[in-house]
Amino acid sequence: MRDLLTLEGVHTHIAQYHILQGVDLTVPEGGVAVMLGRNGAGKTTTLRTIMGLWGASAGTIRFDGTDITRLDTPAIARLGIAYVPENMGIFTDLTVRENMILAATGGAMESARLDWIFALFPPLKTFWDKQAGNLSGGQKQMLSVARAVIEPRRLILIDEPTKGLAPAIIKSMTAALAELAKTDTTILLVEQNFAMARSLGQTVSVMDDGRIVHSGDMAALAADAGLQEKLMGLSLEAHQ
Template structure:
């Protein structure tokens, strides 16, 4: 088994009067893709935002490598090599694509070799380099959002619903790019509703319901067990191809 890069132990998160995460235990092995599945409202996005320090855990521990980061501020978490691609993409629509990318390169000028690799992954980044980000299509904005997160090398990327609302051709491009990204030293924690896409890229999987992890294991084992899919999520891979 790979070393564990990120772990959550008994994590609770309250948002106002609402108790969203209710004792989340999650292990993210280094060097692969862990997929977080579950119905809407199960707590997946709250889990990512809590890891990133955007919401503060009220109880429990979040450990990154050998450091407990539960109470760290978001900028400190980012400096440790964790990036977040939110569901709403988080790009600056009034700025150009190049300006969005330059803002994300917090350690100085953009590395041209890395930028070339990114534009190979996401060709629209190069095509629309001088265009306003607000004029991009939904799929192109999602590519820009991921590209911003990887403009500098990251140990861990948290990605929330990268294929939501995208056309099948764009989903394939996004999937291919994430498959290439996982071949680098980057670990990915991915929230995704598209089970076919998730199963094609995921190495390990965790399923959430009502603010807790109700299943964790190998993705291939879940793919091969349609009864377990139905039990956990009310779906089977066959009907979601």
């Protein structure tokens, strides 16, 4: 697999705080790359820095060989990168349909693409003309991911999509992301649900104190309880 995204020595400051302290990260093209780490380790800041929402103060970010470190967010999005934030970022006063129209280029949604999204997330079709603010937490998360992929994307950054969701909804979200990963879209997933992360991820990076402290195959990390304990202070087996 060739590398689709690379971060080399990336630092990010937010006001007086030095959050990212030399992040080196590689995301292979295809499938799911998972980023793990304790709360406050810098995972969300990494995603936001990749997306240009927060500027890197040092280092280089390359997407498919192109330096995107100093590009603004709209330019990064036009290269085929989408971001699903932890807070979902949907417009609660608008309908599901209106949310999707706003996410589509020129407001035009291809029927075949929409049918594919409805197959991934059936509730969106059911509540198509309902106000997004009236959806359940799981349905809002489905809408957030659907907005990000209403256009074909080469890379989607997803920040903790199962946070606060019921087990049945987590199962549905996991299945949908697995289907998305079979397409030409690469996923960089930040996730605290380790059972989900293990089931989806081919590669894994572990972040601590603003740095990547481990990178490798997810299967190898999942099989090594001692390494899990060393890196994260807990075992994946505790989250089955």
